[in-house]
């Protein structure tokens with residue numbers, strides 16, 4: 485087999501920090517994935533290569549889909565829809581198909597993706613590798629709970645895995661950030677919907693206690709729930725929020741003009757309203773502009789509004805309306821800090837919001853959600869409790885130290901950081917947060933004994949290395965926390 489043609493490119497994640505160059509393979513056919521895998525394995529064995537990793541739509545925030553000096557397989561070309569069973573909602577698709585394509589094709593036919601993140605511009609492969617969660621995690625769990633099977637190309641061969649077929653490899657791949665192989669195809673169970681609309685309840689919460697109380701007592705009555713938090717407010721208004729919860733609307737729930745026009749009621753035609761054309765060097769988001777935006781956003785939300793129909797696009801993916809909005813943070817880029825802590829550690833959420841508001845960081849995107857139990861995967865991120873995600877501009881004096889401190893708080897509370905958003909976690913902290921690491925490394929060493937699957941994220945947190953494949957530690961010593 486000859487090595488596939490590659491193109492050298494500088495890659496970053498969505499946060500646009502830490503660019504690195506790699507040889508990018510456009511995998512227009514699964515056979516090219518095989519060829520790239522064989523070439524990378526041979527080069528690693530000859531000590532002339534730096535391995536390979538897959539890349540989807542580049543929506544992970546940090547360095548997960550990068551491989552400095554090695555190969556990156558662009559899997560978005562595996563974009564064919566293979567089989568569809570409209571009676572059961574089971575579909576088999578190439579791993580490069582985007583969730584947006586699935587919505588465009590299947591919502592009008594009565595089927596919606598089981599889990600969607602805050603952007604629909606992610607690939608099925610990326611959704612599996614991060615085992616993504618949505619606003620419905622407390623009801624439906626993460627993405628891989630709805631994956632029936634997948635085809636995985638690894639250094640030791642191609643495997644078809646599922647919850648009942650080599651479950652150890654299946655669950656290590658769910659959330660394994662591409663380090664167990666390259667997914668080329670997956671079969672998903674979609675969920676039935678009658679329309680492309682949601683029935684939404686919106687209410688303002690005056691402070692953090694108020695919103696957490698509303699979520700604790702009320703979330704179970706909704707399939708989807710999320711709170712946007714104003715991270716510029718302090719004192720008695722700390723954590724004031726807009727809570728948005730809803731369910732899929734049935735035809736009969738919609739106003740007459742839609743209820744009598746089923747085609748219109750099921751239409752899914754997403755539009756980009758604007759695009760940020762260039763990167764303003766210093767960025768446009770600073771405490772002043774974000775403060776003004778937050779005030780406007782809070783006041784714009786109704787105090788309490790029940791059962792209002794909203795189209796899915798606005799409810800799930802408001803940010804997708806503006807193309808390349810990540811440029812707004814300027815040339816230095818930004819990062820996202822997302823953590824989860826158990827139910828009992830609600831106070832940690834408060835302390836972290838306090839610490840961040842004290843330094844007046846310009847976070848216009850801060851969302852709070854409740855999680856249900858995580859998936860069985862060794863690197864599963866969710867646990868029953870609270871997850872908070874904040875976008876933060878880089879370049880602020882002392883940000884690194886502050887976030888290291890926050891990591892310690894999260895760890896002490898029994899929580900962890902989400903790898904799909906991470907760009908800075910230290911290896912020891914990662915190990916202490918994810919007790920399943922050794923289980924993950926065991927599975928990985930079975931399918932990739934020489935450690936050919938590598939990424940910048942993997943090297944940074946110690947899941948792979950250029951010196952050979954890391955192996956499980958014989959005993960896991962618990963790290964001391966403050």
Ligand SMILES: Cc1cc2nc3c(=O)[nH]c(=O)nc-3n(C[C@H](O)[C@H](O)[C@H](O)COP(=O)(O)OP(=O)(O)OC[C@H]3O[C@@H](n4cnc5c(N)ncnc54)[C@H](O)[C@@H]3O)c2cc1C
Nearest residue numbers: 540541542543544601602607609610613616617661662667
């Ligand atoms: C605005 C925004 C909102 C978001 N909201 C959420 C949210 O609510 N919930 C959530 O969970 N996430 C969220 N995310 C993160 C996003 O869902 C994940 O990072 C997802 O993995 C991105 O998919 P991608 O196709 O862009 O993959 P990439 O970012 O290109 O890659 C991500 C990882 O997947 C691996 N990968 C990609 N394709 C394959 C493949 N074919 N086989 C094996 N591995 C592969 C890569 O190696 C990498 O490790 C959000 C991101 C953005 C930008």
